[in-house]
Amino acid sequence: MKTFADKRTTFNKLLTAPEILSMAVAPDALAARVAESVGFKAVFCAGYATSASTLALPDRGILDFGQMLHKLREIVAAVSVPVFADADTGYGDTENVARTVRSFEAAGAAGLFIEDQVWPKRCGHMAGKSVVPAEELAAKIQAAVAARKHQDFLIMSRTDARQVNGLQDALDRSKLYRQAGADIVFVEAPQSVDELKTIAQTFPETPLMSNMIEDGDTPLLTAKQLQDIGFSFTVHPNALTYAHAYADRELLSELATTGKTAKSRAHMIAFNDFNHFVGLEKLNALEAEYAPEKMTSFIE
């Protein structure tokens, strides 16, 4: 049985390397493949992008466990680099968390995070969030740690308390989640560089994630700047979703109004280039390997 041990080992090494791990969220398998092809060493599968690409809906807790699992499997199968997954609130109580962990681990994720929002949740940078009592997510973290099959399948806690109760509560909650067994800590939506520094100073020995969302609450810093502050990995969760939507709108507006794609073609990958990128020649060659004439030595 495939265990995906290689993916988890690689991700753990990347996480503890001196250089910060920079990741992008892939809305689909093709985007994940593009990310890998330009050098990203790991890929993130997350709710905002999956809600958009799967449902064309905002990240407001309508996307469910099954849809997220499906997307995760598609992305894991499309790339050879590790994939880290967003498990929202764990999709219910501690029993749901255990099932989520077992399922995401079996699907080949290198790890996942669960958060302390009230379900149905919101994107971490949307107004109107609310959080459950900290003990509730601590219990979920414990359930997640107990449910994982392999100790190197990483569990990350996420708190959304910064917006609701202020930074100190977010830090206190994260300490509790760390004590409950979280391998990585993620404080969502800090509002200044000073807050980012405070988070790093509070958890000097703990792997930390930062979330770089365009037009969000957190100032956008480069990976190097975040590394210098003390973060282990950073994610751009929405950039590809916004870029895809922009490109779709531009091209389709032209097509709708002119009946042609002439202007947009300059921004398209060409037919042959795309087929090459998704491996058409390799697939054709693979098929030819098993043609009847190649099988004669086996059937004579």
Next chain:
Amino acid sequence: MSFQVTTVSAAPDVTHNPATSAFYLPGDLVATQLLGEANEGLLSLSEYADYFSYMRLLTDQPFWTDGQAGFGNPLNTYFTIKELEQRGADVILLNDQRYPAHTQDDQRSATGLADFAGKLKAGVDAHNAADTEIWAKLDCFSEYGAAGLQKHADIAKKIGVTGLVVDHAPVNALTNLKTTLPVSFVERAGAAPTDVTYLVQY
């Protein structure tokens, strides 16, 4: 003595048989569950794989999966193996039927030897030996008889599959079969040979 393989069609079949040596999820039973028809060829790979994923989470015992006739040609077979391996299969069976495979006796027919060989070769090339084994499932004894069974077994061995399963065959079908591969038998009519490696109980 043969090891017993438990055929499953739903989660309780797995959870109620923790001591079995292996589980097997046949495509026809999944088709019956999802479509109301015992016709495995109606199922797509993704539907079968999704269903299998639920079963896989319930046990760490070896799990055999049904790659049918590769869901198309050898290229489809290659990706069938990749998908089922990704889902946690331990053994993937590839049968010798013409695509789409069928369950009923009056609908089954053997594919050509070159197509059979191409699919097995694609399967062997696609799999990772540390994760899965590729076995040939020989379904068409009624069409090709003992000589054909021997021919199919020889091809499978030459290509590098590591096991054979004989299905839809009489109890004496294996009497003259000569192979170094482990041979399993699907017991459908309450009678089975005694000298097979695995006995699959339907």
